[in-house]
Amino acid sequence: MTLDPLLNTKILDMGRRIFADLGNTEPSLLDPRYLNSLLMRWSMRQRDFKVNLFRLVDVLPTLKSNTAIAEHVREYLIPPANKIHPSLGWLISLCENPLLAHVAAGMVRQGVRQMASMFIAGESPTSALPVLQRLRRERYSFTVDLLGEFCVCEKEAKEYQNRYLDAIETLGTTIPTWKEGKPIIEGHPGEESPVCVSVKLSALYSQTSVLNFDRSVAVLSERLTEIARRVRHHGALLYVDAEDSGNNSIIYEAFKRVFGSQEFRDLPYPGIVIQAYSKSSEARVDEMLAFARERGTPIAIRLVKGAYWDYERVVSGQNDWEFPLWTRKESSDAHYEHLSRKLLDNHEVCLPAFGSHNIRSLSHACCYAESIGLSQKDFELQVLYGMAEPIANAFMKRDYLVRMYVPLGELLPGMGYLVRRLLENTSNESFLRHTFFDEDEVSILLKEPHLQPEDCALSSSAPTHPAPSVPTPDNEPSTLSQ
Numbered sequence: 001m002t003l004d005p006l007l008n009t010k011i012l013d014m015g016r017r018i019f020a021d022l023g024n025t026e027p028s029l030l031d032p033r034y035l036n037s038l039l040m041r042w043s044m045r046q047r048d049f050k051v052n053l054f055r056l057v058d059v060l061p062t063l064k065s066n067t068a069i070a071e072h073v074r075e076y077l078i079p080p081a082n083k084i085h086p087s088l089g090w091l092i093s094l095c096e097n098p099l100l101a102h103v104a105a106g107m108v109r110q111g112v113r114q115m116a117s118m119f120i121a122g123e124s125p126t127s128a129l130p131v132l133q134r135l136r137r138e139r140y141s142f143t144v145d146l147l148g149e150f151c152v153c154e155k156e157a158k159e160y161q162n163r164y165l166d167a168i169e170t171l172g173t174t175i176p177t178w179k180e181g182k183p184i185i186e187g188h189p190g191e192e193s194p195v196c197v198s199v200k201l202s203a204l205y206s207q208t209s210v211l212n213f214d215r216s217v218a219v220l221s222e223r224l225t226e227i228a229r230r231v232r233h234h235g236a237l238l239y240v241d242a243e244d245s246g247n248n249s250i251i252y253e254a255f256k257r258v259f260g261s262q263e264f265r266d267l268p269y270p271g272i273v274i275q276a277y278s279k280s281s282e283a284r285v286d287e288m289l290a291f292a293r294e295r296g297t298p299i300a301i302r303l304v305k306g307a308y309w310d311y312e313r314v315v316s317g318q319n320d321w322e323f324p325l326w327t328r329k330e331s332s333d334a335h336y337e338h339l340s341r342k343l344l345d346n347h348e349v350c351l352p353a354f355g356s357h358n359i360r361s362l363s364h365a366c367c368y369a370e371s372i373g374l375s376q377k378d379f380e381l382q383v384l385y386g387m388a389e390p391i392a393n394a395f396m397k398r399d400y401l402v403r404m405y406v407p408l409g410e411l412l413p414g415m416g417y418l419v420r421r422l423l424e425n426t427s428n429e430s431f432l433r434h435t436f437f438d439e440d441e442v443s444i445l446l447k448e449p450h451l452q453p454e455d456c457a458l459s460s461s462a463p464t465h466p467a468p469s470v471p472t473p474d475n476e477p478s479t480l481s482q
C-alpha cells in the first residue's frame, strides 16, 4: 500500500527540517566521548574488531586482575586492530609490557565505564536523581528501567522486584516535589505524573518459560500486581517492556490479567510494548485495542521495531522454527508505519507512544496524527537515553512530548543492555549509523518504506486474528505461524 502523496510530502518536509536541525553531532577531540566515537567508527570498518571489542566489553566485569585485562585486550584486539592500521595494533600491543599493563587495564576499565555512562544514567535511583532533574528541566519526560535481564534463582528475582518497589518509592516521594515535576504539556495523559517506570517482566521470576506457561503467568502477575500497587500509591505511570517472542506470550497474558483485574481496571494508561518487526504484531495490536475497549479505561501502547532480531534468528534456526519476524529491515519500517496509523486511529482507547530514533518513522507518526486532526496531547514520542539526543531535541522543540527511556544499574547486569546499544549504533541496518556516520542522502533515508517481496509472501501466512491465549511462544511453528 502506498501513502497518500500529500501526506508523504508533509513527512518528507518535516524529516528534512529535522535533519537540518541536527547540525554537527560529532564530538570534538577534547570531548570525553571522542574515544567512543572513534571505537564505533573502527567497529563499523572492521567486523572482527567490532565482534572482539564487544566480547571484551561483555567479559570485562568478570576480569579481576590487571594482567587478565591486559591479556584479553592483547588477544582480542591486536589482530583486528592490525587490519585497521598497523600502528593501531602496535599501540595496543604496548599493553604486553608488564609495566604498562597496569595503566592499560585502568584505561580500558575507565573507557568501558565511560561508554556505559553514555547509555546508563546511574547505578541507583538516588544517584540518578540529578540526571532525571536535568531531563525534566530540559522538558523531557522519562521512564526509568532497572537493568537486570536474567535471574537464575528466586532470591535474585525477589531482589529485583524489591529494587523496583524501592525505586518507585524513591522517585515517587522526590520528583513530584520538584518544580520540574509540573506537567510539560498540560493535559497530556503521559504527564499525569512525572514518575514513570518500565519493567522487564521476565526477570521477576527465575522460572519464566513457555514450557512453564501457566505458572509463569501466575507468578509474574502476582509480582506485577505488587509493583502496580506501589505505582498506584504514588499516582505514577508504568510500562511493561517487550522481550523475545518466547517470553512475550507470557508477558502479554500477565499484563492483561493484572490490568484487566477488578483491582486495576480503572488504572489509567498502564503501558505495554509491541514490536513491529514481528509478523504477529498486528494481531497483538488488535488484541490490545480490544482489551482496552473491554477494560473500559485506556491503556498506553509503545510501538517499537524490536531489539531481538539477531537473537530470534539464532533461536529459530537452532530449533528449526519458522522465523517469526520480517526478514527485511524495510518491511519492519513499513509495518511500523502501518501500525502507527492504526494506533493513532484508535487513540480514544490507547495513548500511542512511538519508540524510535528513525526520523522517517517519527515524522510519519507526527504528520499522520495531524492529518486526522489529533494534537500533540494525543500521543508521545520515546527515545533511549544516550542514543539520539539531537533527534529527540529537534522533535521536543516542535512541542512534541518526548519521553527518554532511562536505564539504571550496575555495570555487570547492564552489560547485555550496553552491548545491544553498541550493536544498534554500529549495525549496517541502523538508521542512526546512516544519520551520524555515513551521511547518506537525506532523501534516501526519508523514502517511504514498503513491505518487501520476500516478506509479502510470508505475510499471507502471518496471523490476522488476535494472538492465542494458549501457551505458545510466537516463534513456535504451531498456532501462531500457521
Ligand SMILES: Cc1cc2nc3c(=O)[nH]c(=O)nc-3n(C[C@H](O)[C@H](O)[C@H](O)COP(=O)(O)OP(=O)(O)OC[C@H]3O[C@@H](n4cnc5c(N)ncnc54)[C@H](O)[C@@H]3O)c2cc1C
Pocket: 240, 241, 242, 243, 273, 275, 277, 304, 305, 306, 307, 308, 309, 325, 326, 327, 328, 329, 330, 331, 332, 333, 355, 356, 357, 358, 361, 382, 383, 384, 404, 405, 424, 429, 430, 431, 432
Ligand atoms: C524508548 C524505547 C523503548 C524501547 N523498548 C523496547 C522494548 O521494550 N522491547 C524491544 O524489543 N525493543 C525496545 N526498544 C528498541 C527498539 O525495538 C529498536 O531496537 C530500536 O529503537 C531501533 O529501532 P529504530 O526505529 O530506532 O531504528 P531503525 O534503524 O530504523 O530500525 C532498526 C530496527 O529495524 C529492525 N531490523 C533490523 N534489521 C532487520 C531485518 N533484516 N529484517 C527486519 N527487521 C530488521 C530491528 O527491529 C532493528 O532494531 C525500545 C526503543 C526505544 C526508543
